[in-house]
Amino acid sequence: DAGVIQSPRHEVTEMGQEVTLRCKPISGHDYLFWYRQTMMRGLELLIYFNNNVPIDDSGMPEDRFSAKMPNASFSTLKIQPSEPRDSAVYFCASSLPPWGGDPREQYFGPGTRLTVT
């Protein structure tokens, strides 16, 4: 399996522009997660989906951020308009559903490094 695929790997954009990050989860994984990593705040969960349905978006910082999962093999995280403080590495992860009440391993993609100037 190719693992979780993210694109682009690097994105540089100007403040005010729309940014779209893309993720393809591991085939057969029902859960998909979007994380943001910064030096100041560490690794933060933004939103996660189960069977393409958003379950918890409490980590989404504000209305400028939106995420969709139109099908089991594709998800997007959009920032509109982007701001310099959005600069971070954004990770997508996927997992199988819990088994017997126990969580399953999350597999992370390589991340997208976003720089907003």
Place this chain on the structure above:
Amino acid sequence: GENVEQHPSTLSVQEGDSAVIKCTYSDSASNYFPWYKQELGKGPQLIIDIRSNVGEKKDQRIAVTLNKTAKHFSLHITETQPEDSAVYFCAASRGAQKLVFGQGTRLTINP
């Protein structure tokens, strides 16, 4: 909600020595505690996990201990090697797939 504190933020040890990273959590209902390793330019990868019905788990040179009463858990790496240099994250979960991560520890192994 859950809050996970991780210490130290940086750790430097001599090759061959042991390294210990500690985490505390706030939610007594948390019952799953994974540890992830992140190498430069890559996403985090699970290295070991422990559930609340177990006090200790070992896998070759790495081990994790859990003290439910004190609400803390630790990662132990013995006989450290250069390839152990990375950032390590602890996390906690209440049994769902949602994880809350600690701030991370940058471990450096000195030759």
